Amino acid sequence: MKRNLLKAIGISFLIFVVLSWIIPVGTYSNGELTTNGIDAVGVFDLFSIPISTLLTFALYIVVFAAIGGLYGVMEKTGALPAWIENITKKFAGKEKGFLIFTIIFFVILSSVTGLTLPLFVLIPLFAGVLFAMNYDKITAMASTVGAVLVGSICSTYGFNVTGYTKNILALDMNNQIWAKLIILVLVTAALIFFILKFSKRVEAKAAKKPAAKKEAVKEVKAAPKKAAAKKTTTKKPATKKTTTKKTTKKNTQSLAVAKDVKKVNAKKGINTLPLIVIFVLMVLVTFVGMYNWYYAFGIEVFNDIHTSIMGVKIGDFPIFEHLLSGISQIGYWGNTEFVIMMVIAAALIAWIYKLKLNTFVESFIAGVKKMLPTAIYAALASVILTVLYQASYAGTGTLVDTLYAKTFGLTDDFNAVTTGVAALFGSFFYNDLYYLLAGMQTFLMGFDASALSIAGLAVQAIYGVGMIVFPTSVILIAGLSYFNVKFKDWFKYIWKFALAVFILLLIVCCILTAI
Numbered sequence: 001m002k003r004n005l006l007k008a009i010g011i012s013f014l015i016f017v018v019l020s021w022i023i024p025v026g027t028y029s030n031g032e033l034t035t036n037g038i039d040a041v042g043v044f045d046l047f048s049i050p051i052s053t054l055l056t057f058a059l060y061i062v063v064f065a066a067i068g069g070l071y072g073v074m075e076k077t078g079a080l081p082a083w084i085e086n087i088t089k090k091f092a093g094k095e096k097g098f099l100i101f102t103i104i105f106f107v108i109l110s111s112v113t114g115l116t117l118p119l120f121v122l123i124p125l126f127a128g129v130l131f132a133m134n135y136d137k138i139t140a141m142a143s144t145v146g147a148v149l150v151g152s153i154c155s156t157y158g159f160n161v162t163g164y165t166k167n168i169l170a171l172d173m174n175n176q177i178w179a180k181l182i183i184l185v186l187v188t189a190a191l192i193f194f195i196l197k198f199s200k201r202v203e204a205k206a207a208k209k210p211a212a213k214k215e216a217v218k219e220v221k222a223a224p225k226k227a228a229a230k231k232t233t234t235k236k237p238a239t240k241k242t243t244t245k246k247t248t249k250k251n252t253q254s255l256a257v258a259k260d261v262k263k264v265n266a267k268k269g270i271n272t273l274p275l276i277v278i279f280v281l282m283v284l285v286t287f288v289g290m291y292n293w294y295y296a297f298g299i300e301v302f303n304d305i306h307t308s309i310m311g312v313k314i315g316d317f318p319i320f321e322h323l324l325s326g327i328s329q330i331g332y333w334g335n336t337e338f339v340i341m342m343v344i345a346a347a348l349i350a351w352i353y354k355l356k357l358n359t360f361v362e363s364f365i366a367g368v369k370k371m372l373p374t375a376i377y378a379a380l381a382s383v384i385l386t387v388l389y390q391a392s393y394a395g396t397g398t399l400v401d402t403l404y405a406k407t408f409g410l411t412d413d414f415n416a417v418t419t420g421v422a423a424l425f426g427s428f429f430y431n432d433l434y435y436l437l438a439g440m441q442t443f444l445m446g447f448d449a450s451a452l453s454i455a456g457l458a459v460q461a462i463y464g465v466g467m468i469v470f471p472t473s474v475i476l477i478a479g480l481s482y483f484n485v486k487f488k489d490w491f492k493y494i495w496k497f498a499l500a501v502f503i504l505l506l507i508v509c510c511i512l513t514a515i
Contacts, residue, residue: 017046025396113160114158115159125279141482398439419459428472
């Protein structure tokens with residue numbers, strides 16, 4: 001599967017390489033495209049660019065590795081399996097309800113916060129429960145990773161989505177809010193319907209297995225006793241081996257390994273409350289810290305608190321300025337602070353559950369190793385962005401600008417369809433909305449205020465559609481690696497849903513244009 005995922009990323013990169021030999025790069029200004037010739041990716045670049053990508057986006061590797069380390073420690077305490085088991089028991093017979101809750105939970109959190117990468121820290125927990133409920137890995141992925149990506153399609157106040165649109169296109173945070181809320185309801189309902197439809201098929205298949213076992217039992221009963229005895233004796237060693245293998249693989253079941261977990265092994269009588277409190281607090285503090293309150297809504301309270309704390313002095317010595325040096329103020333946290341919070345949470349959990357230092361370090365490293373492939377693939381997903389990022393400093397333009405100019409040039413004024421198409425293929429190249437909007441800014445700012453408002457909605461929503469299907473999507477690639485799902489299988493599963501949402505978004509934008 002890992003080679004299959006590398007192949008998907010590699011093919012995406014090769015598509016860009018081929019295009020770089022065909023399409024000239026260009027810059028667009030004052031309604032005109034200035035072409036600067038072919039800027040082809042060379043043979044040496046085929047090797048240097050992936051290495052440069054890993055170095056440029058090394059922080060992605062650190063983030064996913066830290067998530068793995070945190071879960072490695074939580075797993076080792078025994079409290080995490082107990083927590084998963086408690087949730088599973090509470091929803092016994094209500095598995096479908098938990099599945100729906102999971103989808104809505106991730107969609108809304110993603111829509112409101114826009115923090116798609118930090119949301120990944122919650123996915124192993126929910127995946128552990130869904131696996132314990134016998135849902136297959138694609139269903140578990142669709143209802144967690146898929147729901148996070150759908151949330152970015154329906155972003156209402158997510159700063160990393162709506163906030164970028166606001167700042168780059170000079171719009172308001174409430175821009176087209178009613179249209180966004182309608183899209184949120186419709187797309188979330190469609191996702192729930194879509195996932196439930198396929199999860200039923202999985203359950204139906206699973207239901208056939210016991211019947212097959214009963215037939216096998218009847219056959220054994222019908223056979224002579226001596227033959228049955230021989231069969232039992234012969235199969236005992238094989239059963240032992242199978243049990244041993246399963247125990248080994250279940251050691252880190254909360255990290256959503258390839259096979260479904262049928263039963264969560266948890267230590268009896270372990271207190272899960274400290275783990276829950278620390279984990280929830282870590283998530284809340286991180287989300288508050290990473291959401292830019294000032295640039296989203298002009299809220300200055302966190303800036304004022306930070307200034308007041310840093311101004312505290314003992315005599316003439318600014319004590320907190322030195323004690324808390326290196327920590328950004330609330331609202332300006334990045335992935336570095338996110339990693340620090342996870343490491344602190346892991347250390348606190350280990351201390352409360354009395355893990356020895358060696359055990360803490362070993363379990364953290366074991367979790368990191370488990371997540372390392374996911375971390376590397378997530379970084380490699382930005383291989384095309386690396387080239388475009390470097391080209392932006394050269395000032396010669398990119399082939400994407402040339403494609404934009406041709407697409408937008410098909411119509412004289414704003415057109416929802418051409419804008420949507422440009423946003424869709426643009427998201428293949430720019431897997432970060434900030435760079436996608438920055439690249440399209442010159443084209444979009446030529447529209448009048450009312451058209452720009454709709455264009456902003458179209459770009460941010462259709463970018464989300466691209467992140468569900470393109471193998472350049474960081475969260476999608478991380479999810480595929482994490483859940484051990486082939487890109488080909490995922491694409492077959494999701495393409496109809498993605499196409500339906502894309503058409504729905506174009507219809508909504510066309511209606512808004514006509515009003």
